[in-house]
Amino acid sequence: MNYTTLCDWHKLHHEKALFGRYITTSHIQPLIDQLPELFQVKSLGYSVEKRLIQSVTFGTGPIQILGWSQMHGNESTTTKALFDLFRWFATHQDQTEVKHLLNACTFTMIPLLNPDGAEAYTRVNANQVDLNRDAQNLTQPESSILKEAYTSIKPDYCLNLHGQRTIFGVGSPAKSAIVSFLSPSQDELRTVTASRKIGMSVISDLNEMLQQFIPGSVGRYDDGFNLNCVGDTLQQLNIPTILFEAGHFPGDYEREQTRCFMFLSLIRVFESVLLLKSEEIGDSNSYFAIPENKKCYFDCIIRNVNIPQIGVTDMAIQYEETLKNGTLYFVPKIAQIADLDDFVGHKELNFHQKEIQIPEGMQLEVGTNLENLQANSNLPTTFSVKSNNLL
Template identity: 50%
Template sequence: MNFEQIYNQFKEEKISERYITLNHIEPILNRLSEKIKVAVIGKSVLERPIYSCQSGSGKIKILIWSQMHGNESTTTKALLDFFNLLESDAEIAKDLLNRFSFCIIPILNPDGAEAYTRVNANKIDLNRDAQDLSQPESIVLRRAYNDFEPDFCFNMHDQRTIFGVGDTNKPATVSFLAPSYDEERNINAVREKAVSVIVAMNNTLQQFIPGQVGRFDDGFNLNCVGDTFQHAGTPTILFEAGHFQGDYEREETRKFIFFALLSAFDSIYENVIVDNVFEDYVNIPQNNPRFFDFVYKNIKINYDSSDKFINFAAQFNEELIDNQIFFNAFVVKIGDLEENVGHTELDGNGQSFKNFTENSLQLNQKADFFIGESVQIRNGIVQS
């Protein structure tokens, strides 16, 4: 399968960047043909519609939902690309529609998407509401699950730039999890199906982002949706769209999520039996929160009239201002960074730190400063 060619052909060009709301996707949903049946299946806390998109006539039923956390939009973009593929006359689209029945919820938490927050309008994390079902969005998802009776569930998320792959210096661009179904993290036939699909997706992605696929922690929490559905007997896979080098808008990662989806569907349909599949799964390195967006090393700074050489790190805060996401960098750690890596690193070679207002370095200050006489840092970034 030529993943690159398929993606380039069907990428939805009208959607990009990180801020994705109903206002962005509704024009796309409205133009879909009868191949994809769009329906409002519920309302959010603030009465925004929650859409489902159903397509296909195959026996294998797959339920997918995205933006359960409103500020995690990368997988939504990949799903819109997938809609374009299903709408086409390509042979792969015909095969998918004949083999599968899809129920896709592109934005489960439209209020959180609008506000660019993880939580819903009641400040509840929907991914911790699987048992209480205290929120209307949680009830919508559970009703969709009960009515559709899926054979597989795909729980689509973004993860922060802090995650790397194991002890390597590579970012976790995509991570997966086959959630546990019990406290002991056992493997049964249901979880093994999810594991097998993840192994297939990892094998595909290693061709494009070698060493940049991670495995999420599988601690059991029945309040989480994935753990609940796995516990209920439905193979469930957590997708985590992470950081690719320099790709803060997650446009490259979007492509790899699309690749993963196609690989997953192919694996499920072919139902290839792999020996030692769980061993292959656990050999995917676990996510390790060791990254910062910026790391500055060997910087001279004056404390109490004496010079010291320090390392410090800065991290972007994502802030919604006038319907646009701004990445604003702040100092988040000063001191020992031996176990940490920066997506961008600068060795100051002993040059002096100089602030724009005073020559002090404090946590939570804006990452605007000089290193020596000539290196100017604005918003964490070296200015040319």
């Protein structure tokens, strides 16, 4: 595939009915209902609050690929990418390369595994349970639905589609971790097993492809073992599993740029799986050469700010994502007041010799909401993703 051409297609033809970060059942259901005959839609069950969970299957090949998105309800970028993927397959199904994929693989995607969490814009489900810590106990209906899916499908590969916070960076000097991947561990020793090697090989291909678009901004997620996590459970069942983490492209709080890279990565996974040969699996060096994520970013860092009773120091601001009446707002709050030389801000301001006007009663401390703080009209303010005045 020519991925530059794919990127150009995505800019013009992505699923425009989905935009921003707040994606719920009501947003995707009309799209599912309108899918053409290429796709088979199946009802898998219901969430805690009785919202329908569905799968979308396409392709007729022997290689079974299972993926799911929004296991965490507030991680919606990969859901948008899945519907972009559906559009691409529907409009290109007569092309030779696409026919090859459809004849070689059967793809089953669960676009929204945690619809209650999506509705409330939370990581957890309606019972306040993190579904990615429920793989063993299976206390929640959504967890049982996923297990029933992978038990019945018997996938050859699994794709665990997530999103990561703006705090992650990679490399030195650090760049934002726009996209990260992981081939999960199967044991406490993080042994490089046969199924892990397969995932590592595919991720190495993904990294190579993405470097032409986001050089130095692809990360490797931490591989600490936790059997309660779905990826670790599946890997222990010897099912090669790849964790996708959609991160922050500079200035793109809507995650529309990252959405494109997720779309490209999904197609590259499918291609890589077909090209994978057993004799080529075994060298994990290129996988481990991908820099590991590190927490080194804040949304904004104000350097050399003179804070009463503290003096001149740095102040980190992190946006708190708040849902109000169906609109997602990013509210600036103080995350840290300290020497922040080891951290980077997605936006950085130097307040040397600048005065800040602190409203009466406001204390500049960790957790303070900065909506009303003025400083030469230069501080970040609350914004929604559809009217982002940060940029």
